Amino acid sequence: MSDTKTFSMDELVALCKRRGFIYPASEIYGGLNGFWDYGPLGTELKNNIRDAWWHDMVRCPPMGPDGEPISIVGLDSSIVQNPRTWEASGHVEGFNDPMVDCRESKSRYRADHLMVIGGPDAEESRRLYAFIAGDEESRDRAIKALGKYEKTSAEDADWSERPLMSLAQECFPRIVGPDVKEAGTLTEPRQFNLMFKTFVGALQTEESAAYLRPETAQGIFLNFGNVVDTMRVKVPFGIAQVGKAFRNEVTPRNYIFRSREFEQMEIEWFCHESEAARWFDFWCDVRRNWWESMGLTSDSVQMRRHDSDELAHYAKDGCGTFDVEYRFPFTAPDYGELEGVAHRGDFDLRRHQEFSKKKLEYFDQPRNERYLPHVIEPSAGLSRGTLAILCEAFTPDEDRASKVYMKFQPRVAPIKAAVFPLVNKDGMPEVASKLHQDLRKRWPVQYDAKQSIGKRYARMDEAGCPWCFTVDSDTLTDQAVTVRDRDSLSQDRVAIDQVENWLAERLA
């Protein structure tokens, strides 16, 4: 807790704009709520995180729990899939909530969570009282209010309860909301559709309606059979995918934390049901460690198990869900979700088998058993990860010219090194420019000869560039340059023909 940072998101947002990390999307037209563009440095940063994940999970995944290598293959599926996909996955149903608002109490309710209670004549004329299903206190309040209104009690009257959704719209002016005293304050139920709808083909009819994927996972399940048939993989194994996903969030908030277009890095790990618990623990460990290896300190990362009442429809049974959470400035002292590791059981494959009528069972030769594998899903937010790493890197420092620097790990830093001539004359620019052109063949390296050396260091501090190489007058005789370290501000001398090796060692 000692290094708890004190800075506001506004400062980070301003730096991200100023230094080309993140811009508001379509800004010259006034922007668009919930959409962001990545600038030159943000693009490099995000790509670096994505590539690190791909390298560490797909190309060189960690050893399995028994010390044996594990196998993960990659995939890149379409953003638009056959709409039946989302019926099978549960998104058409689950991403479509009818909501009612109360004009008086300003609260909002899931319409399918509300019940109404009424007296014998409520069908035609009398008042109905709404309450929240499953909430005893709410129900008691409604019964009490109804008793007062009807001047009778439940024992001697024929009261009936039924779902709000079963009532005709004409009844709504007679309904008293759960938190108010007068009737007619509830709006009609309105559909909140969290999926982006689009149309396939030039004719925009309901038959051609489709959706932009709300998660990348389903593309993996759809291709489970293809991968098994063509890639010589054996359960247990994983399929990984990075890509954009889209959700019409009710309230996009907190910069790129909850945006309507975002990027996910997902693994679906297929295993036998009897081994699901073991793999679940394995992936929780692997994924937490990975985020820490990316520079998020153990202090600001935590694992949190979902309570049973917040589990998604596919995770009701089994090992549940663990979130990897990061303490963002806007959630502190609480944490916000970075990744969810969920035991999805065989829900997805079973549903797709059912809806598509295609056999998705796997034949396990050693076990001599045919089954639908269980799935452990480590589903990480690339956009959220980028934000967490930006937050973690943001380091105020009153002692340096820039007053703040971005302490990126070299592995994710958008600019790996900068090359300067100490002064822009006396043969130094030529030598520095040559060094720059050699280095940029391997890494993103910038050349800067403008203004004073102090300004150039300050610029690179804000961009989070870990090392600056400076050519000075001695270079012309001793063939060495000064390397300045971003974090320690220390300076060392390195032979100019060893700079590439020097960097390669530190960027390995």
Added chain:
RNA sequence: GCGGGCGUAGCUCAAUGGUAGAGCGUCAGCCUUCCAAGCUGAAUGUUGGCGGUUCGAGUCCGCUCGCCCGCUCCA
């Protein structure tokens, strides 16, 4: 979607209803032999957008777009 707050240069912010400014950044020149983000100068705005009131609107009013906070939601 509701309630509250806000919107002025790339960033941070000024400007009684009366000529739109400053600091920083950016760019140019100078200087600078390692923190000098120092010196000089330049560019930059339909004051988020549209409409209204007014002789005159950054300022007042309406609508709209966007941002922030709360509610709600969040596979």
